[in-house]
Amino acid sequence: MNPFQYARPATVAEAVALLEEHGPDARLLAGGTDLVIELRNHWVEPKLVIDLKHIPELAPAITQRKGFLSISAGTVMTDIAEDERVQHHLPALVEAAVVVGSVQIRARATMAGNICNGSPAADTAPPLLVYDAVVVVAGPAGTRRVAVNDFIVGPGKTDLQRGELVTAIELPIPDRPYGAAYTRLTRRRGTDLASITxxxxxxxxxxxxxxxxxxxxxxxxxxxxxGLLGDPGIRIEDKVEPLDKMFELASPSLKSLRASPDYRLAMLRVLGARALETALGRLTKELVG
Amino acid sequence: MSAQSVGSSPRRGGGYGRVTGHQEYLADIKLPDMLHVKLVTLDVARARINSIDVSEAESLPGVAFVMTAADLPDPMPRFGPQFQDRPVIADGETKYHGEPVAAVAAETKDAAEEGARRVKVDYEKLEGGIFNVTDALAPDAVLVQDPSLRGDSPFAQTNVIDEKRFGWGDIEAQESDLVVEDNFQFPMVTHFAIEPHGFMAAPTGDGIEIWSTIQHPYLLQKIMAKMLQLPLSKVRVHAPDPGGGFGGKQIPKFEPLVAFMALRAGRPVRLVLTLDETFQQVRRSSAEIRIRAGFTSEGALTFMDVETNFLVGAYVDIADRVVSKSSYAAAGPYRIPAVKIIGRTIVSHTTPSTAFRGFGIPQIGWARESLIDEAALQLGMDRLEIRLLNLARYKEAFIPMEEADGDWEQTVRTAAKRIGWGDPLPPNRGRGIAVGLKSGPTTGLSYSTVRLLYDGSAMVYAGTSDMGQGARTIFAQIASDELGVPVEQISVVMGDTAVVPYDQQTSASRSSVLMGTAVQRACFDIQGKVRAMAAELYGVDEAAIKIDSGNLLLPDRDVAIVDAMQQALAPLGGEVIGNGEMRKQKDPNHPLGGTAAFFEFNCTASEVEVDMETGHVTLVKHVTVGDVGRSLNPQQVTAQDDGAAIQGLGHTLMEHYIFDDEGRIRNIGAIDYRILTSMDLPLEMHSESIENADGPGPYGIKGVSEGSLLVTAPAVAAAVREATGVLIRDLPLTPQRVWEALQEAKDGS
Amino acid sequence: MNETLTIRTTINGRKRTIDVAVNHTLLDVLRDDIDLTGTKECCVVGECGACTVIVDGRPMNSCLMLAVEIDGKEVTTVEGLELDGELSALQAAFLDESAAQCGFCIPGQLMSATALLAENPDPSVEEVQEGLAGNLCRCAGYEQITKAVLAAAKGVPR
Known part of the structure; x- marks a missing residue:
């Protein structure tokens, strides 16, 4: 990989200052599982790499606050999957976190990085959307909070502005019985990039x-x-139409290696039905339990 | 006295290094003062190279020089195991995606990589690239190879390298109650050894030393000596144990390039490919197979007609031999009155295909076994019964000059029993069964030297490459039993042509049989010498001394060979050296140049469950049974069979190169070329051996290591067909492909 | 020119102070700078696991880490598995089960397995397969490797 400068800020403020100064010439290093590949392949050629792992505010931590869990930017997938509070309140997020890469990847990859990388296939994006996650962004003008749905923009694009970085992701703890489930389509059972999340x-x-x-x-x-999909009294076979409607936005790429558009569209319905059934099952269990 | 070693499973020779990180693979070896090499490639398959500007690269700090075709002898030296068609580096034109056009030598890896990025190649993409069989055979097709390289071949003006025609009887004269015909395809897949290929060279003043991940060090030595006009004695090849070969490391690739670079530099140079680069250099030949067969109403085969077009790469490598050997056995282990076989070697602007475990048989077996199932279906016969009915019986001549060398029926019945053939199946489940047959080596030449050292330990010298099959262990076990030396006290030396005597090659599952015999004979040589020493020492007639399990049986007592040796050599010490040779001569009358030393015969049976909504195939149970003659080391035999089966499941379920329409491989590397992980295994797996001690090797062994992947695909596809009712004619059976077939069936009905 | 940084780290129990190029990966530094070549290079995209090492108790792909990131951390490579010249229970089990064939993936498999057993001393077959799913073996000795990990878990307590 190309030579670059390496910086190790000790505070978020220092990191923000560096980002503001260097703009697109700087890249953030959190888990590094994407960045190092991009550097090696010369897909990015930054002049400065800013290592965030020496900033105490970003150190791996999952904190329960009033009505939500705050997951710091340095928290890796393994931490999230192993956390009992996340397992209890946000099982679909755990299901997504445990299928990101391999054990080795999950020990390094952060959820913040997963979202900031802007991959349309990011595993944690769907559960974060369903759980109404809020992204905490620090920047030159201070801290702001953005709904994850507004934070995610497009391939490789987020709402982050020059000088900004994500410090945490906040997940509201559902204030009512809630059932959620995550599933994905892959080419094999072992680690794989998903063709559908x-x-x-x-x-x-x-x-x-x-x-x-x-x-x-x-x-x-x-x-x-x-209003039909969430009704446990209606059989899944009778939910075909409303389920189809949910996927009108889907526009799978013709060029993808991983699956054809037809297959992806068909599998959206299959996986949608399955996830819905699982979610309803979990909801029922919560209501009963 | 050591316990019997043959038939047991001692710890692997070389195992300690492998579990501690001390095993030295090629990339772990550093030569003093070496330069690092990086290849320059183009993101295009077929291109004309107009010019190469190396000035910027060569001006970088740390870059020593850039090598291009212009720096090599004119005409460009070419080499290959069958045809001298591969240039040392691309000469005027690239013929496949990833063919190097230049190579940068630098003081550091970083500088070499940076230099490679700064080499400016002026090139133009050429139209007319040949990426499939249809285009290759079109009358106006661009010729992949210059006809001047093709000698007096009648096919020189075409993309066909050769056409093999085999057969017997008259297929037109046969009367059949049923004739079935179909077309099948087999994709391009790559070896994906976890160790990428690597090459080093160092000038020695009057010769050269080469290091390579190669399986055939002596072939490399021969090719390099010829190219550099050096005597064999001045070309020393070091071949550290390869980190996986599977056939992909048999044939030299960039050794000549690094040798010329080392000679130019006057220093050692090293080129270690990345996995991505390796993907572009070796693969299995793809194939299109048209197959037709006739049957009586009782299910007896009346004829078989097989025509296979193998799409090999830009250079022939060993692919033409793949075509002839697999085509010869195309009709499989069956008794068939008339057979017609055509196999074509067709070049294309793609990665040169080479040997790959199974050597062409998985391609043809896929078609043949699938067709037999279709016949059974149409005849209303059981798929196991139709195979048993037609299977050649023990010692039966089933191919001209070849006879069944095992009780194959026993193998098939064992597999059927293991899979639970005929047991009721739950919904969405199916079973399949298939038989595969591969010829072992048709010629061979292996030498071994064994030294029985004074302290009772021993050293075995064998030119085999231990790439995971465990040859070191096998040879130590043989020597252990013959000399009465514990396995732990035997060292096996390999991989250095300056130290170890000649071996033809490590391929075709030959080493236990051929080199094993040479090792055994070297031990016999020692036994004979010690017997003579003992006769003198004990005053006994030499003819009265028998030898058994490492002991000399004297008329009045038994003496260990080691004890007799020590007494005879005292007080000076010393050692007893034995030599052994195993030669399997050419047979000019045989179409393949020699009969098969043995056949690898395997019956594979599989049970699957198909997710009818997604097309995902789950292997519920997978069984392979091989006729191994005798399992010399049961643990290693099982490991080889399990491994082959899982590799077979790779090309069956998920592996294939994906090309764009310009002939570029789109799924280079580990992210989008999927192989099985530990989570993708069959839920239950059995690899079993039939042992009748009827093989040609020591103690009745036959070769193993390839059998379990010969017919993985047809067994699994047959199971999928039973579960779903759909017949699929192309691999791999990805969820998407299975789903598409299900949709088609649904739309059709 | 590569910028370098001096880092202090513990590798296989030995404290080291090394100058590393900031644009070199941990894999580069282990293999090229300090001659710990037991850690293997294959895919360099975090898919094959041949380069797995343990950093502060967790298995990681050294091809996806900058070497500077181990500053202040403890790293274990395959060379650090033997204790006082004795093979670890896992290493011995790999030998006994013939889990090492060509051997090239084995250092990575051992590191993942070591981390797995440290976390979960009595794993199920599925947990072993999941724990080692990031380590490809093209000899496909998965059955033997799994057996070895289970045998080591049952055997000598570490």
Missing amino acids: LCAGVDAAGAARIAFGSVGPRAFLVEDES
Whole structure:
């Protein structure tokens, strides 16, 4: 890889200052699982790499605050998957975190990085959308909070402005019984990049939503307007039409190596139905339990 | 006295280094003062090279020089195991995606990489690239190879390198109640050894030393000596144990390039490819197979007609031999009155295909076994029964000059029993069964030297490459039993042509049989010498001394060979040296140049469950049974068979090169070329051996290592067909492909 | 020119102070700078696991880490698995089960397995397969490797 300068700020403020000064010539190093590949392949050629792992505010931590869990930017997938509070409140996020790469990747890859990288196939994007995650952004003008749905923009693009970085992701703890499930389509069972990522969420009032990725420029969040999808009394076979409607935004690439558009579109429906069933099952269990 | 070693599973020779990180693979070796080499390639398959500007690269700090075709002898030296067609470096034109056009030598890896990025190649993409069989055979097709390289071949003005025609009987004269015909395809897949290929060279003043990840060091030595006009004695090849070969490391690739660079530099140079670069250098030949067969109403085969077009790469490498050997056995292990076989070697603007475990048989076996199932279906016969009915019986001549060398029926029945053939199946489940047959080596020449040292330990010298198959262990076990030396006290020396005597090659599952015999004979040589020493020492007639399990059986007592040797050599010490040779001569009358030393016969049976909504195939149970003659080291035999089966599941379920329409491989590297991981295994796996001690090797062994992947694809596809009702004619059986077939069937009905 | 940084780290129990190029990966530095060649290079995209090392208790792909990132951390490579010249239980089990064939992936497999057993001393077959799914073996000795890990887990407590 090309030579570059390496900086190790000790505070978020220092990191912000560096980012503001160097703009697109600087890249952030969190988990590095994407960045190092990009550097080696000369896909990015920064003059400065800013290592965030020496900033105490960003150190791996999952903190429970009033009504939400705050996951710091340095928190890796393994931490998230192993956290009992996340397992309890946000099972679909755990399901997404445990399929990111291999054990080795999950020990390094951060969730913040997963979102900031802007990959349409990012595993954690659909559950973050379904759970209404909020991205905490620090920048020259201070801290701001952005709904994850507004944060994700397109392939490789986020709402981050010059000088800004993500310091944490906040996940509201559902304040009502909630069922959610994550699933994905891959070419093999072992580690793989997904051809579809999908998360379904339902509550007892029958509100259903599905977030899905890898079939368009970004992961989409769609609310069910029919009111049928979240109804446990209706058989899944009778939900075909409203389910189809959920995926109108899907526009899978013709050029992808991983799966054809036809297959992806068909599998969206299959996976959507399956995730929905699982989510409804979880909701019922919560209501009963 | 050592316990019997043959038939047991001692710890692997070289195992300690492998679990501690001390094993030296090629890339772990550093030569003093060496230069690092990086290749320059183009992101195009077929291109004309107009000019190469190396000035900027050569002006970089640390870059020593850039080598291009212009720096090599004119005409460009060419080499290859069958045809002298591969240039040392691309000469005027690239013929496949990833063919190097220049190579940068630098003091550091960083400088070499930077230099490679600064070499400016002025090139133009050429139209008419040949990337499939149809285009290759078109009347106006661009010729991949210059006809001047083709000698007096009748096919010189075409992209066909050669056309093999085999057969017997008259297929037109046969009366059949049923004739079935179909077309099948087999994709390009790559070896994906975890160790990427690597090459080093160092000038020695009057000769050269070469290091390579090669499986055939003596072939490399011969090619380099010829190219550099040096005597064999001045070309020393070091061949550290390869980190996986699977056939991909048999034939020299960039050794000549690094040798010329080392000679130019006057210093050692090293080129270690990346995995991505390796992907562009070796693959299995793809194939299109048209197959037709006739049957009586009882299911007996009346004829078979097989025509295979193998799409090999830009240079022939060993692919033409792949075509002839696999075509010869195309009709499989069956008794068939009339057979017609055509196999074509067709060049293209793609990665040169080479030997790959199975050597062409998986391609043809895929078509043949799938067709037999179709016949069974149409005849209303059981798929196992139709195979048993037609299977050649023990010692039966089934191909001209070849007879069945094992009880193959026993193998098939064992596999059927293991898979639970005929047991009721739950919904969405299916089973398949297939038989595969591959010829072992048709010629061979292996020498071994064994030294029985004074302290009772021993050293075995064998030119085999231990690339994971465990040859070191096998040879130590043989020597252990013959000399009465514990396995742990035997060192096996390999991989240095200056130290170890000649071996033809490590391929075709030959080493246990051929080199094993040479090792055994070297031990016999020692036994004979010690017997003579003992006769004198104990005052016994030499003819009265028998030898058994490392002991001399004297008329009145037994003496260990080691004890007799020590007494005879005292007080000075010393050692007893034995030599052994195993030669399997050419047979000019045989179409392949020699009969098969043995056949690898395997029956593969599989049970799958198909997710009818997604097309995902789950291997519920996978069984392979091989006729191994005798399992010399059961643990290693099982490991080889399991491994071959899993590799076969790779090309069956997920592996294939994906090309763009310009002949560029789109899924280079480990992210988008999928192989099985530990999570993709069959839920239950069995690899079993049939042992009738009827092989040609020591103690009745036959070769193993390839059998379990010969017919993985047809067994699994047959199971998928039973589960779903759909017949799929192309591999791999990805979820998408299975789903598409299901959709097609749905739309059709 | 490459910028360098002096880092202090512990590798296989030995404290080291080394100057590393900031644009070199941990894999580069282990193999090229300090001659710990047991860690293998294959895919360099974090897919094959041949370069796996343990950093502060967790298995990681050294091809995807900059060497500067191990500053202040503890690294274990395959060369650090033997204790007082004795093979670890895992290493011995790999030998006993013939889990090492060509051997090229084995250092990485051992590191992942070592980290797995440290975290989960009594794993199920599925947990072993999941724990080692980031380590490709083209000899496909997965059955033997899994057996070895289970045998080591049952055997000598470490």
